[in-house]
Amino acid sequence: MKTIKSILLALVATLGLTSCTYNKLVEQEEIVAQKWADVQTQYQRRADLIPNLVNTVKGYAAHESETLEAVVNARTKATQITVDPENLTPEKLAEYQAAQGEVSQALGRLLAITENYPDLKANEQFSELQAQLEGTENRIAESRRIFNEAVQTYNTSVRKFPNNIWAMIFGFEKKTPFAAEAGAEKAPEVQF
Amino acid sequence: MKRTLSFLLTLLMTALSFADTYTVDNLPIPYLQDRTHYVSNPDGLLSQTAVDSLNLWLGEMERTHGVQTVLAVVERIEGGETYDFCMALGRKHGIGSKEQNSGLIILLSTGDRAYTILTGRGLEGTLPDAICKRIENYQMLPALREGDWDTAMLNAVRAITKYVDGDDSLVGSSDFDDSDTGALIGFILCMLLGLGIIGFAIWYDERRKSYCPSCKQYKMKKISSYTTRNKRLGIRTHHDTYRCSHCYFTKELHWDENLNSGNGAAAAGGALGGSFFGRGGGSFGGSFGGGSFGGGGASGRF
Numbered sequence: 024m025k026t027i028k029s030i031l032l033a034l035v036a037t038l039g040l041t042s043c044t045y046n047k048l049v050e051q052e053e054i055v056a057q058k059w060a061d062v063q064t065q066y067q068r069r070a071d072l073i074p075n076l077v078n079t080v081k082g083y084a085a086h087e088s089e090t091l092e093a094v095v096n097a098r099t100k101a102t103q104i105t106v107d108p109e110n111l112t113p114e115k116l117a118e119y120q121a122a123q124g125e126v127s128q129a130l131g132r133l134l135a136i137t138e139n140y141p142d143l144k145a146n147e148q149f150s151e152l153q154a155q156l157e158g159t160e161n162r163i164a165e166s167r168r169i170f171n172e173a174v175q176t177y178n179t180s181v182r183k184f185p186n187n188i189w190a191m192i193f194g195f196e197k198k199t200p201f202a203a204e205a206g207a208e209k210a211p212e213v214q215f
Numbered sequence: 216m217k218r219t220l221s222f223l224l225t226l227l228m229t230a231l232s233f234a235d236t237y238t239v240d241n242l243p244i245p246y247l248q249d250r251t252h253y254v255s256n257p258d259g260l261l262s263q264t265a266v267d268s269l270n271l272w273l274g275e276m277e278r279t280h281g282v283q284t285v286l287a288v289v290e291r292i293e294g295g296e297t298y299d300f301c302m303a304l305g306r307k308h309g310i311g312s313k314e315q316n317s318g319l320i321i322l323l324s325t326g327d328r329a330y331t332i333l334t335g336r337g338l339e340g341t342l343p344d345a346i347c348k349r350i351e352n353y354q355m356l357p358a359l360r361e362g363d364w365d366t367a368m369l370n371a372v373r374a375i376t377k378y379v380d381g382d383d384s385l386v387g388s389s390d391f392d393d394s395d396t397g398a399l400i401g402f403i404l405c406m407l408l409g410l411g412i413i414g415f416a417i418w419y420d421e422r423r424k425s426y427c428p429s430c431k432q433y434k435m436k437k438i439s440s441y442t443t444r445n446k447r448l449g450i451r452t453h454h455d456t457y458r459c460s461h462c463y464f465t466k467e468l469h470w471d472e473n474l475n476s477g478n479g480a481a482a483a484g485g486a487l488g489g490s491f492f493g494r495g496g497g498s499f500g501g502s503f504g505g506g507s508f509g510g511g512g513a514s515g516r517f
Contacts (some may be wrong), residue, residue: 154348161510
């Protein structure tokens with residue numbers, strides 16, 4: 024009788040522990056997904072600003088069409104790539120990051136040439152658009168930082184003993200954070 | 216000799232230049248000590264009149280709309296990037312309430328010639344980046360270029376107040392209004408606690424005295440007592456005789472009372488309570504609500 028009781032107790036305790044670990048992993052995975060959504064929102068926000076910016080610059084620097092087109096094309100390419108949090112594989116993330124990095128570089132080139140147009144720089148609308156763009160870049164950086172933090176917390180949980188056993192059983196895999204050096208953070212090259 | 220002197224001078228110079236460079240950790244936040252002080256002005260770059268006005272306006276903004284502000288004007292910050300500094304500051308203190316995320320950080324680093332208005336996540340709708348930029352370009356920049364820090368800050372806060380006042384979705388800080396009641400309750404609780412501790416100490420002392428070492432019962436009673444006084448030492452010595460009502464065991468207790476300390480415990484308790492919650496008539500330390508910043512706002516250089 025006593026043995027049965029103790030076995031039952033052990034079983035309940037193990038199950039309790041498992042469900043606790045499992046729930047924790049699910050929770051942290053949800054947080055990663057949510058933070059990933061935030062990152063995408065911020066990138067989308069930047070994409071939404073671009074048409075307005077391009078139009079404003081066009082009014083002052085129409086003959087810089089090459090640079091303007093580069094921005095528009097990079098934007099179109101980047102907005103086509105969205106990644107579901109479920110299949111946030113390293114390859115997908117790299118692809119996403121590369122596409123967004125191209126937008127960053129094209130934008131950087133565009134902002135660099137605007138330096139040559141004093142009238143444009145004095146334009147209030149342009150100044151505010153630039154501020155919005157700057158703020159959006161800041162938001163992107165912040166949301167990426169938070170996403171990476173969430174990934175790190177999740178990865179630590181997945182790899183810790185005894186969580187790693189349960190993670191293996193239930194199929195929780197390590198996730199990839201953003202890499203800092205992959206084009207996105209590279210300063211735009213200015214060519215004269 | 217000359218070399219030593221120049222070395223000392225260099226050392227002094229470095230010490231001085233370091234003293235002016237603020238990090239997120241050593242920037243004074245007066246708000247934490249006194250919730251009516253929103254302005255951090257450690258280098259004295261703003262005049263006292265400006266600081267008073269700013270404190271008043273920012274206090275009104277927190278009371279009516281729950282916007283919690285830290286405004287800092289310093290000579291130099293570590294790294295020289297006001298945006299990064301503001302983000303780190305917001306992250307460290309969690310400025311703004313958790314529900315509204317309505318924190319606001321305004322930083323001007325005169326030596327770096329840079330400034331940032333950083334809006335909490337909940338303020339990004341009220342003060343969009345473009346509006347922040349507009350405020351900076353029109354209200355701050357002209358004054359900043361002339362080195363008139365007072366006007367720049369006053370104009371900026373006045374403009375921000377206008378935008379915040381126009382947003383009815385922001386609700387005032389609720390704990391702000393009943394803060395006086397809270398302080399009173401805290402004071403009373405502290406006094407009660409102090410009295411309780413004193414009462415317990417007296418009771419415990421009496422019980423200890425009534426312990427009979429012979430029959431191990433608490434039946435000792437004081438049957439006689441007299442005191443002697445030593446004026447030179449300022450001590451009154453009590454000589455108490457106790458007898459157990461159970462086994463008639465008697466013991467004598469002698470203890471000294473310091474005549475100079477008076478009723479020390481109660482006074483200390485009262486003073487402690489007073490200093491914790493009174494703070495000279497209603498102003499006491501504020502706390503930040505854990506608001507978060509997503510990177511909204513605008514920065515610039517002049």
